[in-house]
Amino acid sequence: EDQVTQSPEALRLQEGESSSLNCSYTVSGLRGLFWYRQDPGKGPEFLFTLYSAGEEKEKERLKATLTKKESFLHITAPKPEDSATYLCAVQFILTGGGNKLTFGTGTQLKVEL
Amino acid sequence: EAGVAQSPRYKIIEKRQSVAFWCNPISGHATLYWYQQILGQGPKLLIQFQNNGVVDDSQLPKDRFSAERLKGVDSTLKIQPAKLEDSAVYLCASSKDPGQSSYEQYFGPGTRLTVT
Known part of the structure; x- marks a missing residue:
């Protein structure tokens, strides 16, 4: 069965403290991996699409990377x-x-500040 | 460019009542999606339309949920009768032709449904 697992469930950082979020997947026939941001009371907002292992995309303080089994969102x-x-x-x-x-x-x- | 519009934003109903949600996608987007997002979970696809036709409705509880997309533009999602477990945010999204390289889905603000 196709599965997408994100970790950690919650993360608290101090301002300026860099970290990474993980997304691991078991999907057959993968065509792309997407990252979205969702603020409370709003719909998800598109950030990045990654299509192949080794691909990287950046936007301001965010950088997304992709391997064959997982993706990271570096902040x-x-x-x-x-x-x-x-x-x-x-x-x-x-x-x-x-x-x-x-x-x-x-x-x-x-x-947090 | 106007985004995906949804109404109403909030709805409270009693169980066994019916409810309908409306969505207007981004102009020119051929594909429209309805998702259910339960608190603390990611969105779950209920139904996907390409123009007027249904591409995937495998996770739509068809005994109580129905959806239509007339003229390939606006769409409505209906629940009849509602159950307590239907309490969730219902998100509408749209994208350009998924056969193209650009497949980003753009979401509306959602309708928060509370069933009491």
């Missing part, structure tokens, strides 16, 4: 405004055609 020198839930999702091909995203349960990040 460098975080600020309080980076506090949110970060969701990982894997895209795979449906048997009858089309694509599907399966989401992990997310990592709730809190950055």
Whole structure:
């Protein structure tokens, strides 16, 4: 069965304290891996798509990397405004055609002053 | 560019009542999705439309949930009758043709449903 596991479930950092979030997956026919940010009371906001092992993408203080079995979201020198839930999702091909995203349960990040 | 619109934002109903949610996707997006997000979990896909047709509804509880997308634009999701376990946020998302390289899904703000 296709699975997406994120760790840790929750993470508390001091401002400026860099860290990484993990997303591991067991999916056959992977087409892409997505990272989203979700603020309370809002829908997920797209951050990155990664398609192949070794690929990296950056946006401000965030950097996403991908291997054959997992992805990391590195947060460098975080600020309080980076506090949110970060969701990982894997895209795979449906048997009858089309694509599907399966989401992990997310990592709730809190950055304190 | 306007984002995905959803209404209502909040809804409280009693169990066994019915409820409907509306979604207007980003203009030009062929694919529309309905997700259910229970507190503390990631979104779970309920149904996926490409234009007017259903691509995947394998996780839609069809005895109580129904969805339609008329004219390939707006969509409604209905629950009848609602159960307590249906309490969740219902998210609508849209994307361009998934056959293309760009497959990012853009989400609306969601409808928070509370069933009492």
